[in-house]
Amino acid sequence: MTSAATAAKPMRYPDTRSREVMTKRAWWLVLLNLLIPGSAQVLAGNRKLGRFGLGFTLFLWLLVVVGVALMFLAREVLFTLATNPIALTVAQILLAAYAILWIVLTLDTLRLVRLVKASPNARLGVALFTTLAMVLVAGGAGYGAVVAGATRGSISSIFGNTGPSEPPVDGYYNILLLGGDAGPDRDGMRPDSMSVVSINAETGQATTMSMPRDLVDIPFPEGSEMASLYPDGYDESCDVDVCQLNSIYTEIELKNPELFPKATAEASEPGIEAMKQAAEGITGLHIQWYVLIDMYGFATLIDTLGGVDIDVKERLPMDGDADLENVTKWIEPGEQHMDGWTALMYARSRHSTSDYDRMERQHILQTAMLKQFNPANVLARFQDVAAAGGDVVKTDVPQGMLGYFVNLALKTRELPINSLQFVPPTIDPEEPDYTLIHQMVQDQLFPPSPSPEPDAG
Numbered sequence: 128m129t130s131a132a133t134a135a136k137p138m139r140y141p142d143t144r145s146r147e148v149m150t151k152r153a154w155w156l157v158l159l160n161l162l163i164p165g166s167a168q169v170l171a172g173n174r175k176l177g178r179f180g181l182g183f184t185l186f187l188w189l190l191v192v193v194g195v196a197l198m199f200l201a202r203e204v205l206f207t208l209a210t211n212p213i214a215l216t217v218a219q220i221l222l223a224a225y226a227i228l229w230i231v232l233t234l235d236t237l238r239l240v241r242l243v244k245a246s247p248n249a250r251l252g253v254a255l256f257t258t259l260a261m262v263l264v265a266g267g268a269g270y271g272a273v274v275a276g277a278t279r280g281s282i283s284s285i286f287g288n289t290g291p292s293e294p295p296v297d298g299y300y301n302i303l304l305l306g307g308d309a310g311p312d313r314d315g316m317r318p319d320s321m322s323v324v325s326i327n328a329e330t331g332q333a334t335t336m337s338m339p340r341d342l343v344d345i346p347f348p349e350g351s352e353m354a355s356l357y358p359d360g361y362d363e364s365c366d367v368d369v370c371q372l373n374s375i376y377t378e379i380e381l382k383n384p385e386l387f388p389k390a391t392a393e394a395s396e397p398g399i400e401a402m403k404q405a406a407e408g409i410t411g412l413h414i415q416w417y418v419l420i421d422m423y424g425f426a427t428l429i430d431t432l433g434g435v436d437i438d439v440k441e442r443l444p445m446d447g448d449a450d451l452e453n454v455t456k457w458i459e460p461g462e463q464h465m466d467g468w469t470a471l472m473y474a475r476s477r478h479s480t481s482d483y484d485r486m487e488r489q490h491i492l493q494t495a496m497l498k499q500f501n502p503a504n505v506l507a508r509f510q511d512v513a514a515a516g517g518d519v520v521k522t523d524v525p526q527g528m529l530g531y532f533v534n535l536a537l538k539t540r541e542l543p544i545n546s547l548q549f550v551p552p553t554i555d556p557e558e559p560d561y562t563l564i565h566q567m568v569q570d571q572l573f574p575p576s577p578s579p580e581p582d583a584g
Contacts, residue, residue: 138170149244153253160236161260164229167236180232187225202537207530215279222272226265233261287394288523292531295328296413299572300532302326302524303406303417304335305376305399306425306489318373319422319475320489323406323414325572331538334545334571335493337486338409339556340373342549346408346561352386353379353404361405371556372409375401394523409549411565416524422475424519426467434464435495437473444479445472451479483550494544547571 138155142148152171159166165180197205208214237257242250306320323336345361347353353361353375363370367378376398379386384397395417403414429435439460447454458465458473465473474489524532549564550556 143241143244146244146246149241150246150249153240153242153245153249156236156240157253157257157260160233160257161264164232164264167239168232172235172239176232176235180228183225183228187221203531203534205530206533207527210278210282210526210529210533212279212282212526215275215282219272219275219279222268222275226268226272229265229268230261233257233265282526282529285520285522286524286526286529287521288525289527290393290525292525292528293415296415297573298328299325299412300328300416301410301412301414303399303403303414305402305417305419307419307421318376318402320486321372321402321406322489323410323412325412326535326539328535330542331535332542332545333539334547335490336410336568336571337490337546337548337550338372338406339482339486339550339554340371341482341556342372342409342559343370343557344559345372345375345405347404348407351404351407353401353408356383356386360408372405375405394521399523409561409564410568412568416522418520418522418524421519421521422471426471428519429465429467429470429496431467434466435470435492435499436462436464437470437491437495439463439473441480443473443476445469445476447478449478483548486548486550490544490546490548498540545571 137148138152141152156167156171159170163181164184165177165182168174168177168180170177194205197208237254240253240257242253245253302324304320304322304324305318307318318340321338321340323338325334325336326332343361347357347360357364361370361372361375365374365378366382367374378398379401380396380398384390387395387397387400390397390400399417399419403417406412406414439458439462442460443458444451444454445456445458458469458476463469470492474492475485476488477485547567549559549567553567554560554564
């Protein structure tokens with residue numbers, strides 16, 4: 128090796144006799160490998176490998192820049208891409224490939240460094256720095272690939288509907304929210320909690336409308352399948368023991384599933400479709416989709432996300448009977464950090480309070496979860512959340528609208544959630560005034576504009 132070549136290209140043709148030169152060269156190569164992967168190979172090794180590494184790195188950085196730009200300029204587009212199964216598959220492949228490439232580049236950089244030629248005092252430092260950088264970068268890319276795969280799997284298990292997107296109805300998206308409650312003493316599932324969530328498509332303002340499970344004489348939309356079965360409403364002619372709102376699901380699932388032959392293909396169930404039509408009759412709104420939450424899986428999700436903070440207003444029993452016998456544990460008044468099981472009991476405790484109190488507690492819990500479960504703590508436990516998701520939630524919201532709703536949810540989190548409850552004394556579940564309920568819904572969602580003050584002149 129000539130001295131001229133050494134002077135012209137010290138990285139590729141270093142003076143191997145100088146420990147000082149080889150030590151500086153070693154640090155430069157490992158730093159360049161960290162900052163600009165592939166550059167060490169371009170300067171001192173296989174140029175073809177180096178150019179490939181540089182190109183791959185620049186391509187990924189370009190994607191990051193585009194993502195940041197979309198976050199500020201077209202956030203909905205970014206969320207749509209981030210929740211699209213095909214895009215997530217591509218991201219998983221790219222991140223896994225980059226993790227492997229980075230390991231290859233780092234090991235090759237260590238070869239190029241020629242540690243034995245560096246100063247003995249620097250060898251351990253160079254090796255440790257390179258190893259740590261490899262673990263952080265390659266491990267980070269590998270974890271990103273795992274997250275992308277978990278996200279794709281969770282989305283596929285929860286959002287089974289691949290149908291087209293739908294526009295809002297009169298400026299709102301109306302979703303039926305059901306809390307599933309199956310038990311050994313029940314023939315099939317009966318929804319334990321039922322509400323309609325209306326979300327303003329522009330502002331993200333959400334209104335929850337809680338429907339008591341003991342509502343009777345429920346009307347159904349004209350021309351609907353349920354109206355053909357019960358033209359006079361869901362009255363004493365029903366085919367189950369108790370003819371009230373939360374019996375509709377069970378009856379249709381077990382005795383009349385043929386009313387809704389397309390339900391399963393559209394990621395729903397006959398009983399849920401019947402509940403949608405009941406909610407439409409009660410509220411006067413067009414219900415576009417449903418979300419079914421398994422109440423016991425719900426407790427697991429709360430545990431996964433680290434619990435939830437609730438200000439408890441009154442002492443509540445967690446077990447025992449209606450006479451408060453054999454109660455072994457209570458939820459005490461005051462600020463409480465609840466695990467999943469405690470939160471579930473808080474929302475479902477029947478003894479010592481009424482069903483209407485329970486509905487109010489469920490609204491409080493929903494609001495607390497929406498405010499406290501932010502993207503940071505969800506991401507920190509993302510794999511566990513994704514694994515629990517398919518066991519907790521089921522919905523027929525189309526996959527293609529997920530990005531839109533993620534964007535809308537960020538607006539919803541910043542606003543108070545309005546609550547409308549069809550309970551006594553305004554509404555008597557045993558003799559409900561559905562005309563009044565329809566008017567209450569309209570007044571809540573479409574409040575009249577204030578009349579202009581008369582001209583003083």
